[in-house]
Amino acid sequence: SDIGSQKDRVVTEEEWLQKWETGNTGFHKEQGHPLFQKYLDVLLNGRSGLRLFFPLCGKAVEMKWLADMGHSVVGVEVSEQALKEFFAEHNLPYCEEPVPEIAGAKKLQSTSGNISLYCCSIYDLSSLIVGKFDGVWDRGALVAVNPRDRQRYVSLMITLMEKKSSYLLVTVSYDPNKHKGPPFYVPESEIKRLFG
Ligand code: SAH
Numbered sequence: 001s002d003i004g005s006q007k008d009r010v011v012t013e014e015e016w017l018q019k020w021e022t023g024n025t026g027f028h029k030e031q032g033h034p035l036f037q038k039y040l041d042v043l044l045n046g047r048s049g050l051r052l053f054f055p056l057c058g059k060a061v062e063m064k065w066l067a068d069m070g071h072s073v074v075g076v077e078v079s080e081q082a083l084k085e086f087f088a089e090h091n092l093p094y095c096e097e098p099v100p101e102i103a104g105a106k107k108l109q110s111t112s113g114n115i116s117l118y119c120c121s122i123y124d125l126s127s128l129i130v131g132k133f134d135g136v137w138d139r140g141a142l143v144a145v146n147p148r149d150r151q152r153y154v155s156l157m158i159t160l161m162e163k164k165s166s167y168l169l170v171t172v173s174y175d176p177n178k179h180k181g182p183p184f185y186v187p188e189s190e191i192k193r194l195f196g
């Protein structure tokens with residue numbers, strides 16, 4: 001597939017933390033993503049009380065919306081600042097605890113218990129730690145993963161899905177020779193190859 005010069009580009013965790021520190025977070029959508037509204041019914045498929053996963057969650061407002069609908073939400077994000085801003089901006093009380101299985105990781109959980117956000121790298125997670133999910137909202141996640149890590153990311157996501165789960169994926173389409181990313185260009189042929 002033609003992803004131009006992007007396949008070797010690496011954005012480090014340190015660089016992501018810096019983006020949050022300097023407010024270079026143009027990817028955050030205060031009003032949520034329009035495709036979330038459009039395809040919410042496909043994600044839920046009439047089901048209630050779901051366990052939903054937000055990989056590379058940032059402070060996505062859709063996490064609050066789904067929790068308010070009675071679902072339980074789990075996210076993972078390297079930036080603790082992002083997670084703290086999420087709880088603060090929604091006036092949600094939360095508590096913090098270490099994650100015994102992952103050195104240095106923290107879990108920030110809303111006091112009501114239905115939003116659990118892991119502060120660590122997604123590559124540290126496994127279904128033994130977070131369980132399996134009925135649905136995934138992948139926006140700014142696969143496209144934010146370094147191209148060399150894509151297969152590892154997708155293989156992990158597959159292990160986190162229940163048999164009948166749904167996966168909403170948002171990608172972006174553009175000429176990868178004109179922008180270095182992220183978000184990276186992930187052609188549909190590659191998505192099919194990655195997910196199998
Ligand atoms: N999905 C969110 C954020 C997209 S930006 C939204 O829709 O707004 C990508 C996010 O992934 C950033 O907040 C970055 O800090 C985080 N991130 C990057 N690499 C990560 C990793 N390996 N594990 C967990 N989070 C990561």
